[in-house]
Amino acid sequence: MxxxxxxxxxxxxxxxxxxxxxxxxxxxxxxxxxxxxxxxxxxxxxxxxxxxxxxxxxxxxxxxxxxxxxxxxxxxxxxxxxxxxxxxxxxxxxxxxxxxxxxxxxxxxxxxxxxxxxxxxxxxxxxxxxxxxxxxxxxxxxxxxxxxxxxxxxxxxxxxxxxxxxxxxxxxxxxxxxxxxxxxxxxxxxxxxxxxxxxxxxxxxxxxxxxxxxxxxxxxxxxxxxxxxxxxxxxxxxxxGRKLEEQFPRIDTKIGKSILKVENLSMKDKIKDVSFELFEGEILGVAGLMGSGRTEVAKLIFGEYKKSSGNVYIEGKKADINSPKDGIREGIAYLSEDRKKEGLILKLSVLENMTLSNLKKYESKVKRINRAKELEDCKAYTKKLLIKTSSPNQLIKNLSGGNQQKVIIAKWLLTSPKVFIIDEPTRGIDVGAKKEIYQILNELKAQGKGIIMISSDMEEILGVSDRILVMHEGRITGEIQRDKASQEKIMKYAVGIAD
Ligand SMILES: Nc1ncnc2c1ncn2[C@@H]1O[C@H](COP(=O)(O)OP(=O)(O)OP(=O)(O)O)[C@@H](O)[C@H]1O
Ligand SMILES: [Mg+2]
Known part of the structure; x- marks a missing residue:
């Protein structure tokens, strides 16, 4: 023909x-x-x-x-x-x-x-x-x-x-x-x-x-x-240009103390009585359909939304979080799914975008910025996340869409929080770099950080999480251990069918 x-x-x-x-x-x-x-x-x-x-x-x-x-x-x-x-x-x-x-x-x-x-x-x-x-x-x-x-x-x-x-x-x-x-x-x-x-x-x-x-x-x-x-x-x-062995490189770490505890968290008619705990060295996957309340819970914990009732404990101590500023102070980082809306400053460089919101980290006692350290971190993360840029000084607006996203991810990783909430981490990211991101999550896990990963990508949830929570209409409808998890089970909870 x-x-x-x-x-x-x-x-x-x-x-x-x-x-x-x-x-x-x-x-x-x-x-x-x-x-x-x-x-x-x-x-x-x-x-x-x-x-x-x-x-x-x-x-x-x-x-x-x-x-x-x-x-x-x-x-x-x-x-x-x-x-x-x-x-x-x-x-x-x-x-x-x-x-x-x-x-x-x-x-x-x-x-x-x-x-x-x-x-x-x-x-x-x-x-x-x-x-x-x-x-x-x-x-x-x-x-x-x-x-x-x-x-x-x-x-x-x-x-x-x-x-x-x-x-x-x-x-x-x-x-x-x-x-x-x-x-x-x-x-x-x-x-x-x-x-x-x-x-x-x-x-x-x-x-x-x-x-x-x-x-x-x-x-x-x-x-x-x-x-x-x-x-x-x-x-x-x-x-x-090469075979990608093992898309989900998992490591086992020792699960440590409770790092975050959420108790009866509610927000008007959106979030109802959400309770769970996150431990050191753990990746807690949060699955559910879009609109099930996953992002809302993240924003409540981080302080971006106001809760109507409930408590949040960090390392066993009750935390008073009423704004993202409070959240960051308590050691929580939240990487939003809305990275298109999130502030990249287009007229600044890759380096400046990565380090600007972390300036404290680079400040000495006499308020001088440690430029060498900034550059070193920027180069390290450019390499780790395979960020394609001609130099650290390249303007962010000249990077491809996916590479801009990687810069935002690097920026949050550099804040070195205790609890890392990451919402749809690999949307718009290519297959090779996805794997690098999972490897970084593993590193954080090995350092004893706690990670909450919200994702709509079923393979990612199953491949990366140590434990999985499933949400439906503002409630947690299921909790599944990694070795018992399957796509069918998650879907059942996600549409609100209990066992
Ligand atoms: N206006 C520009 N000035 C300088 N370099 C640019 C410009 N636009 C694109 N580039 C560079 O050209 C290359 C290709 O970028 P392009 O946006 O076409 O990638 P892409 O395949 O769409 O990637 P993605 O999946 O991340 O969207 C990249 O190295 C990028 O940094
Ligand atoms: Mg593109």
């Missing part, structure tokens, strides 16, 4: 930034009615390639063909006119505008010389409804959750009647329900013969919704394959 003609062909694409060759001779094809996965480690060049296709960057070399015809893409408008639409990895909505203003930004409906607000609101309402999204189009975007913002971005990109839609890590901020919605949208687009380019670090998604894969490594093209017939191991070795 003759192969279908690709709607898109990018050939021999190269792109350099000062000091970095981001892409070198890369190829990518996409086919109507199919999903092409674009895969590779953090910093491999995926977003850069997609920014070239969508007119954000200009390529240095290479050609782009659409429906067999060579095209020039010199700006965002060119790409739009060619029927290319993109959902960016970083949120690109304007927070101070309403949903409908964002949806129509650049394509406003006019009535005479004025904006036809009423028409735009009406159209937005219909659009949101057709995607089962029940929120008023007049809502200010900044009032939405990160997941809802992402849904608006998706709806915006999809509503433009594009022939080629690029999705750059669309699900990192989505709940399970939202993710399922997106997959339905993708099915619909496929049936309408749209070509989709899909970037994700989540293997299960690749096997679920993609038809073909293209792999990049260090800015070079590694290969294109059909998803049918490829194994997960082969895929991983294409991405990281």
């Amino acid at each position: 003759q192969e279908k003609m690709p709607i898109l062909e990018m050939k021999n694409i190269s792109k350099s930034f000062p000091g970095v060759k981001a892409l070198s001779g890369v190829n990518l094809r996409a086919f109507s009615g199919e999903v092409m996965a674009l895969l590779g480690e953090n910093g491999a060049g995926k977003s850069t390639l997609m920014k070239i296709l969508s007119g954000v960057y200009k390529r240095d070399e290479g050609i782009i063909r659409i429906e067999g015809r060579e095209v020039e893409i010199n700006g965002i408008k060119d790409a739009q006119n060619l029927g290319i639409s993109i959902i960016h990895q970083e949120l690109s909505l304007l927070p101070n505008l309403t949903i409908y203003e964002n949806l129509f930004l650049g394509n406003e409906i006019l009535g005479g010389f004025k904006l036809n607000k009423r028409e735009m609101i009406k159209k937005s309402e219909e659009l949101l409804k057709s995607f089962d999204f029940t929120v008023s189009p007049k809502t200010l975007t900044k009032e939405l959750t990160v997941g809802e913002m992402q849904m608006v971005e998706i709806i915006k990109a999809v509503s433009k009647d594009a022939k080629i839609i690029i999705m750059d890590e669309p699900t990192t901020a989505l709940t399970e329900v939202e993710t399922e919605k997106l997959f339905k949208i993708i099915e619909r687009l496929k049936n309408n013969n749209v070509a989709i380019i899909y970037i994700s670090h989540r293997m299960d998604e690749i096997f679920k919704i993609c038809d073909k894969i293209t792999v990049l490594r260090d800015g070079t093209f590694i290969g294109e394959e059909d998803v049918k017939g490829i194994t997960k191991d082969k895929l991983i070795s294409m991405m990281v």
